[in-house]
Amino acid sequence: MKLLLSRPSVWVPLLVLLLLASVPLVAQAIGETFYIAFFARIIIYAIAACALNIALGYGGLVSFGHSLFLGLGSYAVGLAAFHGIGSGWVHLLVCLVACGLVGLVTGAISLRTSGIAFIMITLAFAQMGYFLFVSLKAYGGDDGLSIAMGSRFGPFDLSSATNVYIAAFVVLVLSLWWLARLRVAPFGMVIRGARQNLRRVNAAGIPARRYQLLAYVISGMLCGVAGLLLANLNAFASPSTLAWSVSGELIVIVVIGGLGSVFGPLLGALVFLGLEEALKGVTEHWMVIFGPLIVLVALLGKRGIVGLLEHFDARAPVNVSTTVPIAENAAIDATSTARKTT
């Protein structure tokens, strides 16, 4: 217990989770149910950011197209509900299959490149999805698609904000637990190794690209689940979920939280959406303040909130650090330059 308390990078996220668990109860008690929807949105973005973190943080794959999966997840609910299918299991199946297949195809093409080209190709695929749904006039086109009934998982129905909150919270906790395991599992080690030195991983006899592709697909599928929850929360599937700015926001959330850390996406989502809400209260033109803040985050480096918390960790053993040390980045830069000149 003493060890736990001496490490803010562990107890702060756990405290946040505990507080998030109490939000529905508190909100009901004080009669401000607005907070349930607001924090549900934070949790859903945290799940999406966790998903992106598998590709971006663990794998070093700068995907600028994760809004694609968020959108596919949303439309899995929207399209199924439009055709009168209310079963949440079907929604989930459609979402996972669609995200898995799209992730496999787009990932296989994108991973033929690296660096800047990878960023742009993932972005282009997301744009492709955006234009696809904008031009599907039968399903609302750019107006989006209202969802009359939420996903029904047996007796559990995602048509109220509280139920979405509960489901999202469970998914978040499971994802965090799984991500913590994944980091140190052989699979996580391979993609983290490939992030640092692709050649060395290949030289060790491990087909790094295949692992990266799998990481990209898994990342997309989990992001799709976030989209499914988002569609249920808003009772709406909109092509704006696939807009490129959403992909950018997800990247910002991951980086603010702490790239490659387990709890970073959660803290990042909390700070990002919290700040957004606070600034919206100050001025209608909140982005004029928010934009430069993002620039500042980029300029100051990217150890993120988790990196900051680790700074306060007392006697934390070096090898359990959960963010990317600066030296690793230097190594990545070195490999990318090496790749370029060859």
Add this chain to the structure above:
Amino acid sequence: MSSTLVLAQLLNGLQYGVLLFLLAAGLTLVFGIMSFVNLAHGSLYMMGAYFAATAFQYTGSFGLAVAAAMGGALLLGLVLELAVVARLYRRDHLDHVLATFGLVLFFNELVRIVWGSQPVFLQVPDLLSGAIDIGGFSYPSYRFAIILVGLAVAVGSWMLINKTRVGMLIRAGAVNPAMVAALGVNIRLLNAMLFAVGAMLAGLAGAMAGPILSVQSGMGESVLITTLVVIVIGGIGSVTGAFYAALIVGIVDTMGRVFLPLILRQMTERSFADAAGPALASMLVYLLMAVVLAWRPQGLFPANR
């Protein structure tokens, strides 16, 4: 399908392609030489259009409007380079994406504050408001002017890069900046100038596009992403590649939007064609990019290194 329709769309595609080239030329120089991902390039284009619209409103001269757009974007580019971009060259691409994404949000909101959220209008100059007649087929002279300006810039930048001393340094800097710096060239200044020139071309594109598109907040984003497609297809860092790819993308996109629904309607039943035609047309350039990359990941005309 009449031949004049095909010709008109071909010219429209050419004009769009040339406009894309103005953006792609600046962007690919910054990509290729400083390996900097500049998502704010679309914002410079947008600012150029707003500068032009404002200058035109006060002076009534289109020439001055274009000058204001180019000068304004050049200055803005210099300021951005010094304040933000120069600090990020040595960092990885994620930082570039992050910082310039923040800039995009900032500029979109800034123009909403300064110029309001309603679109601003920029008129076609009187001199170019007519149409040119080619053998019984007339085409707006302003669009011809865009094509000519774009081709002039293409020739000019080719000359600059391949025939001048500055161009030689630019090419050398792309290969080995440390060596160029060691030879006594102020690479810092060279980078700043190059970034500013790229910004100026974006401003020019914004001013030229102003009269045919609506000048509004966020106008840079869709064109930026198409420009990224152009650069990926052409080969990162290759201005020649950017030129050919811009023309290909411009023509494929324009022709696709007009003719793909028509062709589909003849081949399949109407209800399906009406649904799938526009969807397929708007995805066409991205499909093209996916195909090109699956075939040649380095792009069609990669820079010679």
